[in-house]
Amino acid sequence: MRQRAGISLFLIVVCGTLLVSSxxxxxxxxxxxxxxxxxxxxxxxxxxxxxxxxxxxPTDKLIDGAINGMLASLDPHSAYLSPDLYKExxxxxxxxxxxxxxxxxxxxxxxxxxxxxxxxxxxxxxVRSGDQIIKIDNEFTKDMTLVQAVKMMxxxxxxxxxxxxxxxxxxxxxxxxxxxxxxxxxxxxxxxLEPHFGYLRITQFQERTEHDAKAQLADMEKESxxxxxxxxxxxNNPGGLLSQAVKVSDLFLDSGLVVYTEGRLDNxxxxxxxxxxxISGDYPIxxxxxxxxxxxxxxxxxxxxxxxxxxxxxxxxxxxxxxxTILPVADGESAIxxxxxxxxxxNGRSIQATGITPDIVMDPVVQVASTGTPEHPxxxxxxxxxxxxxxxxxxxxxxxxxxNDEDGDANDAGMPGADAADPQLDRALELLKSWNVFxxxxxxxxx
Numbered sequence: 001m002r003q004r005a006g007i008s009l010f011l012i013v014v015c016g017t018l019l020v021s022s023x024x025x026x027x028x029x030x031x032x033x034x035x036x037x038x039x040x041x042x043x044x045x046x047x048x049x050x051x052x053x054x055x056x057x058p059t060d061k062l063i064d065g066a067i068n069g070m071l072a073s074l075d076p077h078s079a080y081l082s083p084d085l086y087k088e089x090x091x092x093x094x095x096x097x098x099x100x101x102x103x104x105x106x107x108x109x110x111x112x113x114x115x116x117x118x119x120x121x122x123x124x125x126x127v128r129s130g131d132q133i134i135k136i137d138n139e140f141t142k143d144m145t146l147v148q149a150v151k152m153m154x155x156x157x158x159x160x161x162x163x164x165x166x167x168x169x170x171x172x173x174x175x176x177x178x179x180x181x182x183x184x185x186x187x188x189x190x191x192x193l194e195p196h197f198g199y200l201r202i203t204q205f206q207e208r209t210e211h212d213a214k215a216q217l218a219d220m221e222k223e224s225x226x227x228x229x230x231x232x233x234x235x236n237n238p239g240g241l242l243s244q245a246v247k248v249s250d251l252f253l254d255s256g257l258v259v260y261t262e263g264r265l266d267n268x269x270x271x272x273x274x275x276x277x278x279i280s281g282d283y284p285i286x287x288x289x290x291x292x293x294x295x296x297x298x299x300x301x302x303x304x305x306x307x308x309x310x311x312x313x314x315x316x317x318x319x320x321x322x323x324x325t326i327l328p329v330a331d332g333e334s335a336i337x338x339x340x341x342x343x344x345x346x347n348g349r350s351i352q353a354t355g356i357t358p359d360i361v362m363d364p365v366v367q368v369a370s371t372g373t374p375e376h377p378x379x380x381x382x383x384x385x386x387x388x389x390x391x392x393x394x395x396x397x398x399x400x401x402x403x404n405d406e407d408g409d410a411n412d413a414g415m416p417g418a419d420a421a422d423p424q425l426d427r428a429l430e431l432l433k434s435w436n437v438f439x440x441x442x443x444x445x446x447x
Contacts, residue, residue, distance in 0.1 A: 042066070067336075068145060075339050075390055076105060076383075077324050079147055083333040088154065089326070099154045100161070101183045102127060103238045104146065110134075111141045111149050114318070115236040115292040117185060118203055121178045127165070129236070129292050134173060135164035155180045187240075188212040192220055193429055196228035202248065205240030205296040210247035217251065227281065229432030231425060232300075233288045235314065239295025242272075242323070249303040250274040252285060252310070256346060258303045261323050263341030268323070270341075274303075284435045285310035286428040289358060291382055294318035295343075301356045302345035312358040313428055319383035321351025322390050339390065352392035353384040360431075362424055 046062055064080070071078045081089060101120020104111050111133040116122035133141050136152045153161060157180055165174040187209045189201045198220040202209060221227050239245075242259075249258045253274035260271040287301050287310045298317045304310035323341040328334075343351045383389050 078339050079337045081335045086335045098157055098182050100178050109143045120183055121181055125176050125178055132166040134166050137162050157182050190216040192224045196224050198227050199231045201233040205244040209244045227283050229283050230285045231428045232285055234293045234297040235288050235290045236292035237297035245296035245299040246272045249300050259299045260344050261341040268341040284432055286431055287312045288424055289314040289317050294320040298351050298356050306346040313360040314358050317355035319353050319355035350392035352390050354392050
């Protein structure tokens with residue numbers, strides 16, 4: 001009786017909602033009649049499941065499943081955030097959370113590593129971009145959602161978790177036992193490569209990234225007696241906050257458009273500009289990128305490339321050029337992460353499913369410890385490989401508008417040590433030094 005009463009009450013609510021919504025629709029002509037017929041079908045299916053399924057299923061579980069399925073059918077980046085995951089997202093952007101330190105996506109129903117985060121259990125255990133996660137604690141991940149996988153991999157500090165991985169060109173699965181840690185991500189690292197030449201690595205774009213980058217640039221200026229060139233390393237940077245990508249770009253630009261977005265609604269058409277700051281400088285910059293550079297890092301690379309402020313060196317970037325907006329649900333505790341717009345570089349290039357093409361294409365070469373033989377690592381997974389990815393077409397409109405900040409978003413190369421083999425970094429430094437030699441020769445010839 002309680003079950004029937006619950007179903008009846010639910011149907012009354014749904015029917016009431018349909019009647020009210022139908023009246024509103026007639027007033028504003030915003031929604032077609034088919035939408036309400038589909039809602040009626042949904043209510044019918046829900047009732048059939050509750051009445052006939054082999055086990056009794058709570059209504060809230062069925063509703064959550066329907067929401068997850070609806071959002072998952074749109075694109076790889078839209079998702080429902082339960083109260084727990086919504087809290088975790090807010091913690092993530094502040095740079096501290098408990099887990100393994102691994103960025104994942106879903107490809108053909110299989111959880112796949114985009115990149116491990118530096119100095120985390122995943123990176124130290126040897127997890128690589130492109131590894132497929134077959135099991136988590138002996139539970140197969142086939143068709144497991146990203147939300148479910150993240151929830152399983154998060155846990156108390158010091159607790160252990162077992163991952164079973166499949167790696168390309170290796171016949172056997174790999175079993176790794178990792179110990180969870182409180183992941184304290186330092187999003188900015190730097191050092192002086194040689195006198196007057198600096199190295200700045202950004203691993204993610206978080207709330208303090210621009211502040212920390214500015215401070216470390218000032219420290220390198222002081223330590224080196226003035227910078228004559230900078231390597232900005234964005235390899236395997238999966239993205240982060242759009243606002244921080246704009247502010248980091250602004251450190252190196254005096255003016256001009258940094259990025260703009262286009263969506264269906266007027267408030268999703270936004271333009272973000274650089275303004276003259278205290279440390280933009282005029283020294284040359286080489287930006288390092290690869291297939292693990294996504295979203296916010298692609299915005300920075302594209303802006304500096306379009307303004308001819310930097311040379312981009314490396315391999316094609318990931319190609320995540322879509323904007324995800326966090327929209328809280330009415331309960332205030334959960335939210336949806338919804339793709340609402342596309343990114344475009346200052347010159348109007350779509351980042352979505354194409355990425356940033358480097359000015360100088362250079363594959364990384366890794367020395368295999370056992371043989372000393374150079375090996376080219378396999379290509380990273382890219383946005384264009386993901387099922388249901390958005391196409392990179394440019395919608396109509398000029399990108400004008402104003403709006404609130406939205407969340408952007410997705411490590412085989414960490415911060416090299418002084419003796420680490422890193423041919424891409426070596427090449428970048430050579431370019432910076434020759435750049436200055438070229439400028440000197442030109443100046444002498446003009447005298």
